[in-house]
Amino acid sequence: MGLPVTPEPPKAAFRPPNMALTTIGLALASFMQVLDTTIANVSLPTISGNLGASANQATWVITSFAVSNAIALPLTGFLTRRFGERKLFTWATLAFVIASLLCGLANSMGLLVAARALQGFVCGPMYPVTQALLISIYPPHKRGQAIALLAMVTVVAPIAGPILGGWITDNYSWEWIFFINIPIGIFSSIVVGRQLKGRPERLEKPKMDYIGLATLVLGVGALQIMLDLGNDEDWFNSTKIVWLTVVAVIALVVFVIWELTEKDPIVNLRLFRHRNFASGTAAMVMAYAAFFSVGLLVPLWLQRNLGYTAIWAGFASAPIGILPVLLTPLVGKYASKFDLRMLATFAFVVMASTSFYRSGFNLDVNFQRVAEVQLWQGLGVALFFMPVLTILLSDLEPHEIAAGSGLATFVRTLGGSFAASLTTWAWNQRTTIHHARLTESIGAYDPSMQQAISALGQGDLQRGAAMLNGMITQQAAQIGFNEIFHLLGILFLVVIVFVWFAKPPFTAKMGGGAAAAGGH
Secondary structure, three states: OOOEEOOOOOOOOOOOOOOOOOOOOHHHHHHHHHHHHOOOHHHHHHHHHHHOOOHHOOOHHHHHHHHHHHHHHHHHHHHHHHHHHHHHHHHHHHHHHHHHHHHHHHHOOHHHHHHHHHHHOOOOHHHHHHHHHHHHOOOOHHHHHHHHHHHHHHHHHHHHHHHHHHHHHHOOOOOOHHHHHHHHHHHHHHHHHHOOOOOOOOOOOOOOOOHHHHHHHHHHHHHHHHHHHHOOOHHHHHHHOOOOOOHHHHHHHHHHHHHHHHOOOOOOHHHHHHHHHHHHHHHHHHHEEEEEEEEHHHHHHHHHOOOHHHHHHHHHHHHHHHHHHHHHHHHHHHHOOOHHHHHHHHHHHHHHHHHHHHHHOOOOHHHHHHHHHHHHHHHHHHHHHHHHHHHHOOOOOOHHHHHHHHHHHHHHHHHHHHHHHHHHHHHHHHHHHHHHHHHHOOOOOOOHHHHHHHHOOOOHHHHHHHHHHHHHHHHHHHHHHHHHHHHHHHHHHHHHHHHHHOOOOOOOOHHHHHHHHHHO
């Protein structure tokens, strides 16, 4: 076990000189970091064109960030024990600024991918450490508001990313989607570093778990790459995907066994011994995966089936963030007066209802109707993140908060990656199946059918056939879309079961000296 090298902190809780300024600094850094997970998505065609790379090469701008971020997240607990939460946040934020600068200055795809990998790795601990810091500096009766603030960031930033990225790319240049991080990151690191100076922390010198680190990097890296490339490589028909899967499975099995038996593991999987952490994390992963699928599928459907541009698809999807922004202060202030399991249950019922409603969409649905459903789903989102985050952190010991937040965020991120791959794969598969079914009754030598096709193509039989095939493909894709949303509605209802495995009280154990030390 690590040896403490600094004395225990005093029992009085630490409060920064300016709570509002500290909160703004922490929230801005988290918003910037979460924003960067999606801001480059719509800019990939422009980036690949400017750097002379192919579309497939450009996808590594996203993949490299996701892989390195997934590797860094579970290391949060180890890093906070070694360096302390204030220093880790400050250094990680400044490193993120440097990585963002390198991304903007990259003059080749190789350099950009390397800079994005660095950016993803250094920002890994930022969100969980922010969560731990906010919990530690706020008094118990206001911690719900702190968690609700981070929940809002988690919801709004991924929605704002593609819209902001598209606007910057269209009106300025793609480099500025990275350069905008520089002033924000510098401001946040300076503010938080100064405001939390003198915050007591008990540091340790944990030994390096090399086997745990190696199997983590190998297993998570292979798994994330496999998930990102699976659809493009036709999954297990590709030798590359098969080998990546084999490596991931072996490495992760060894990693789990090693970490559970190691005295001082680099990732503390024993946190799952806590009932609320285990059930809350399971609920978070499943619900976030379903929520992520909605956020991925709706814009894709709007562009592929309804002919929306990327920006207008973003506008139609954006109302999902309105109610979380408006309701966050109220949820944070009053949620503790209710059973958090009831709030989460209501949230999942709302999200299930909107999913079932979308399962009845057709190709004639208008912008207003799409936006209205997104708006109402926002009600469920506003009541989802804060209660579930509070539940999963509630029975952790003070010194386990940062590690638990990092581990839960890591598993949630993997859940999102699985959801992204499986959702697009399932939609393509169902589209293909329904296309085949819809064309079964079309006879190529049927005179009446030939006449109808010719009329469709205004006398051109080949043109008419192409137009008919396009119409059938659209209808097949719509049926597949509806089926997936029906399944997502069921999944949201299943999540409710996991929420009710948790047991109150749902107050984080951060009183007294623990709060002063931030759990360290």
